[in-house]
């Protein structure tokens with residue numbers, strides 16, 4: 001198939017929900033992707049934070065191949081040997097004892113929202129009708145997740161959504177005013193991803209925990225983008241000393257194989273009964289096998305400490321870049337999750353980077369987002385940043 005054939009076939013038959021970057025990617029290795037002319041690109045997007053071990057990771061590939069020739073799927077009607085193992089590892093990492101497996105981040109959020117509602121139903125408390133979410137939040141595109149997503153243009157065409165969601169700024173006073181004994185749950189991303197790489201401040205995190213403790217509202221922490229090692233911590237809520245009742249995970253977990261999970265604390269787990277929720281595919285053998293390989297790399301092969309080190313290098317280099325370029329008005333993030341906010345045309349910078357065969361993407365209008373594989377080396381990060389700096393300089397009219 002020629003590149004033009006790919007474009008034409010898609011244009012005729014794939015629903016036009018994505019305006020794609022006009023390249024056709026056909027293979028990958030490590031932090032590199034190759035197009036159909038075999039041109040090499042450095043990938044700081046990693047499939048939006050998914051290819052956590054890089055592309056074509058040999059250990060992952062071998063495990064997937066072996067699993068594919070053993071058993072791929074049985075449904076949740078029967079036991080298989082991998083789901084419990086994966087849940088046990090996630091429990092050890094998160095401190096929340098039980099997992100519900102699904103296939104995406106949105107489904108994980110959806111499950112958390114349902115389990116929160118189910119908890120209050122079991123308590124017989126019909127007055128807990130409200131959900132509190134933060135301004136700039138992104139929790140996904142299914143109805144529940146979308147209802148707690150801040151961006152108005154995503155929500156408006158799909159109204160009416162799930163009712164009684166209040167959006168508040170990530171500030172102590174606003175949280176205190178919004179959360180009451182009518183609040184079912186508060187949902188937060190410890191670092192907002194799509195909203196522009198905005199970490200919760202430690203002060204806001206303390207207020208958040210306090211209002212949850214004072215009112216009994218459940219705390220749902222959405223770690224779909226920032227969790228599972230991306231910041232150098234197993235989960236970023238741990239760095240903020242939050243105590244979630246529910247955690248949504250996805251993206252990095254399957255290292256490219258679709259899997260999500262709602263991690264559930266004891267209090268909520270006790271309220272869930274057979275048949276309350278389900279998924280045909282959720283937690284099948286192939287997905288669990290991939291996730292087990294990822295977690296083994298993360299925990300047993302020092303990937304976490306590696307990400308912490310890369311985070312230090314990244315912070316220094318990004319701050320230096322910001323000093324050199326007046327158009328860079330802020331850099332935010334941790335580990336291998338960074339946002340570079342500019343006051344020039346961020347889309348033009350992404351295009352200029354692409355011309356240099358560097359893949360980055362733009363979020364929240366003015367933020368260049370970096371989400372490389374967790375395995376990126378310091379040298380690879382520095383080299384990519386040099387290329388990105390040239391693209392930023394282009395955006396300033398060539399000044400560097």
Ligand SMILES: Cc1ncc(COP(=O)(O)O)c(C=O)c1O
Pocket residue numbers: 048104105106107109138139140141189193194222223224225226250251
């Ligand atoms: C924080 C957060 N939650 C939920 C989602 C939705 O995940 P998915 O696209 O896998 O449904 C995303 C996706 O970007 C996300 O960043």
